[in-house]
Amino acid sequence: MPRTLITGGAGFLGSHLCNRLLQEGHEIICMDNLITGDPENVAHVIGHERFRFIKCDVTEYIFVEGPLDSILHFASPASPVDYLKYPIQTLKVGALGTHKALGLAKAKGATFLLASTSEVYGDPLVSPQREDYWGNVNSVGPRGVYDEAKRFAEAMTMAYHRAHGLDTRIVRIFNTYGPRQRLNDGRVVSNFIVQALKGEPITVYGDGSQTRSFCYVDDMIEGIFRLLLSREHEPVNLGNPHEVSVLELAHLVKQLIGSGSPVEFRPLPIDDPKVRRPDISRAMERLGWRPKVDLKAGLMQTIEYFQKKLS
Numbered sequence: 418m419p420r421t422l423i424t425g426g427a428g429f430l431g432s433h434l435c436n437r438l439l440q441e442g443h444e445i446i447c448m449d450n451l452i453t454g455d456p457e458n459v460a461h462v463i464g465h466e467r468f469r470f471i472k473c474d475v476t477e478y479i480f481v482e483g484p485l486d487s488i489l490h491f492a493s494p495a496s497p498v499d500y501l502k503y504p505i506q507t508l509k510v511g512a513l514g515t516h517k518a519l520g521l522a523k524a525k526g527a528t529f530l531l532a533s534t535s536e537v538y539g540d541p542l543v544s545p546q547r548e549d550y551w552g553n554v555n556s557v558g559p560r561g562v563y564d565e566a567k568r569f570a571e572a573m574t575m576a577y578h579r580a581h582g583l584d585t586r587i588v589r590i591f592n593t594y595g596p597r598q599r600l601n602d603g604r605v606v607s608n609f610i611v612q613a614l615k616g617e618p619i620t621v622y623g624d625g626s627q628t629r630s631f632c633y634v635d636d637m638i639e640g641i642f643r644l645l646l647s648r649e650h651e652p653v654n655l656g657n658p659h660e661v662s663v664l665e666l667a668h669l670v671k672q673l674i675g676s677g678s679p680v681e682f683r684p685l686p687i688d689d690p691k692v693r694r695p696d697i698s699r700a701m702e703r704l705g706w707r708p709k710v711d712l713k714a715g716l717m718q719t720i721e722y723f724q725k726k727l728s
């Protein structure tokens with residue numbers, strides 16, 4: 418039975434990975450310090466004989482008894498609102514936390530999978546973004562705490578691969594949405610759905626012409642699982658290439674909910690990327706993966722989840 422450590426296991430993606438890997442027969446050790454993770458996300462697997470939760474800050478020394486086959490390093494604040502609130506923790510978990518998790522992987526001879534991000538491309542000057550694009554990041558801007566932490570984490574992961582022969586993977590995750598996103602995580606999909614359900618104004622930042630490409634969580638988890646099983650050491654983009662503007666998304670969410678919420682324009686946050694769209698050729702060729710859930714279907718699932726949470 419494979420034994421797997423998931424850091425950030427009580428977070429949005431981490432908790433979905435706990436479920437998927439339990440289904441695949443893994444024994445799961447889920448670590449989280451719960452600053453942005455939510456114990457509710459894993460409440461339904463507490464008591465499962467192959468699941469263990471450890472409340473722990475992975476920037477401190479981490480210790481796991483017994484063998485480990487894989488470490489999936491997903492611990493980090495990941496929403497702009499969160500990493501602006503926890504700038505130093507974000508830098509520490511990307512840098513010190515990644516180092517600790519890599520050290521543990523080396524000690525256990527485990528495969529190490531890093532959750533990286535499309536934010537390594539910053540405010541990209543080319544679109545769509547391919548893995549060989551080096552990005553356009555402002556290291557000293559407010560978003561730099563996340564972008565640079567993840568860029569450092571990628572560099573550290575490749576260094577462990579090259580210097581120690583560690584078996585590593587890097588996934589660059591593009592905007593992902595779905596059930597178990599926090600109601601108040603501040604991201605665009607959760608904000609718009611909650612606002613539309615409550616009949617409150619939908620807050621579009623800037624003029625809403627900036628674009629994102631939204632991937633449904635089930636597709637993302639499938640891609641991460643395939644990457645784990647692969648032998649792919651180079652970074653792999655995972656995301657849905659269907660690109661929409663933020664204003665289009667606002668209207669779509671309103672329409673799907675049948676909401677009368679007005680659209681209100683707010684100032685654009687500093688360094689907010691103007692475009693973002695993954696080139697997923699590498700994932701298609703090397704993992705045989707492509708997203709299957711279209712935006713409307715995924716939003717309907719997510720709306721249903723938030724409706725239950727709010728009631």
Ligand code: UDP
Pocket residue numbers: 496497498592603604605606608609620621622623627629663685686689690
């Ligand atoms: N955004 C918005 N209204 C909101 C929240 C976000 O218009 O209430 C915009 C934000 O400025 C950005 C896009 O939606 O252009 C996606 O933001 P999010 O925080 O979800 O993640 P990002 O892709 O910026 O990391």
